[in-house]
Amino acid sequence: MKKIFLFCFLAILTIKSRAGKIQVCASCEVQTIEKALQQAKPYDTILLRGTFRLDSAYTITMPLSIIGQQAVLDGQGKTGMWVIHANHVLIRDLILQHTGMSYVEDRAAISISKSNHISIIDVKIIQSFFGIYAYQSKHILIERNFFDGSGSSEFNAANGIHLWYCDSVNLIDNIVQHHRDGIYLEFTHNSEIRNNISSNNIRYGMHFMFSNNDAYIGNTFQSNGAGVAVMYSHHIQMKKNTFSRNHGPNAYGLLLKEIHDSEIKQNYFVENTVGIFMEECTRLNIIGNNIQSNGWAMRITGSSSNNEITQNNFLQNSFDVASLTANVQDNRFYENYWSDYRGYDLNGDNIGDVPFHPMRMFAYVVMRYDISVILLRSLLESLLNIAESVIPIVTPSKLVDLAPLMKPIQHD
């Protein structure tokens, strides 16, 4: 037994000793990256120092570690930097800049195609078209990177992190800004997106389609053109994210379309035009969120059903909940705190004795005649709301919180 261990140990040592280091810099033996890639054997480490100007992208075809020591790779507006076409590749501590844009190819600072076990850590990608573009790859770690796109409109910008048909991806602690979509996932399953900051992107902070069994936790999505869109997916966990200041006619903190069996917990929605927009969503648990100072806290279309909305704080929203259909299909609101609630609690159990109807008459008026939003907080608005609460005609009577809380819930 001991011999086998010894053999293994020696075998590991020999493997380790085989992995060489190749230093690339202006005064080194190897001066260009091409040469280093030619000389490299699998599992070697290439160390880069200085500035490199590229005319075409470098293709990695074997397991390699590429580590920068204050290295800058400049695409001169003509090309991306790395095309990864091999398993077990690490790229670390680099600055990649100026890919320029292309309407012909999906030009990315780092392209990952059909490769597994890729790590991209501490890379700064500045003025790129796509930042990282990965397709049909598995087990990718993208950590502590910084992406700053150059786009000014949807047509000349691309996505910061673009994942297509990937699996088991970890996106952790990245900062993405000024791209078209900050983070884009399509057909990407079993992934985790944690503690990223996606802000000032032209379209969505995160765009998420046909991607199941994913979790995104603790991210911040701020001031994006249209907020975050999650579409056609199931079994998603969204926890402790912050959605803030997504302003505009079609801007949503969180846009949910055809999502089912998912959890939306302990998120913070603040100052969005629409906090949560739900279309054809089924069996969602919306629990323990803080929804504060939004134009519309929630908008629900009639096709959403069987959703549970409970233990949330609805604070100082211009409108709480809005739905144009009379039949609100079994979406259950209970035990939420509403800052507009004016009921009383005689038995002191912290649950109001009068049901709360979060949809007001004026919300209906604004949905039908949208310019009347300019009458917000007028005496007329209050009069309309009072009239409707006495004789409800147009607002859906089933849209009701039967057990509204008297005090806001303290979330941590």
Next chain:
Amino acid sequence: MRKILQYGFIDLLRSKWMMGYGIVFFCLTSTILYLIGDFKQVIISMMYLVLYLIPLLSVILGIMYGYQIREYIAWVLSHPVSRKNVFMGYYLSLSLVLIIYFLIGMGIPFLIAGVLHSTSADAFAFLLIAGIVLCFIFSGIALWVVFGFDHKLLGLGMGLLIWLGMAVLYDVFFLIAVIAYQDYPLEIFAIVASMLNPVDLSRILLIAHLDLSALLGYTGAVIKSFFGTNGGLIWICAGYLIWLIIPVWRYMHITSKKDF
């Protein structure tokens, strides 16, 4: 004019009605602050008081005071004093006293609660500005009514009607117009219509800070540039300036010709 202003000011400052006005504000503000606590929510509640109670009370108190001093003014005018100075002096003293009691009544509870160190400091400042301007405008309207109608009840009714019109009826007609002409672009109409009414103008000034998210949900470039940039603020200031001038100008015009 300084003498008139001085006497009118002290006279009004000692008036029980005016003190009551200040105390009402003080009590309401303190109660709401105590009950709700969150500054933004309190400011939203106070907004209704500022937008609707200040015009109402300014009109009622102004008209009551105006009819009270009408005969005295007629007596003052028999002396060698300038008409302009007398009437301007009374207008200024009325509006200044209303403003002072408003500032004391609403400002002190907020300051004690520490609004300046909160994120709602700017909304609070706009609330004060709106209140001050409305005091000026509606005390002007009150005095204009007083010297336009010789009969006290008629004047009071007229004052209330003006308040009701600006606070509610105007918006009702606006909404009817919006519904009737929904097929047409109404953005510019909506903004101009809101500028033509001082209550709506103040409301827009405040909701631009409190409900920006909802306002920017409207699809339209005019609304977006009006509320999204500082351009709107300039228009609101211009509207305020016009509204500060009109009642006073009418009041001075009527009184300069009036035969007592």
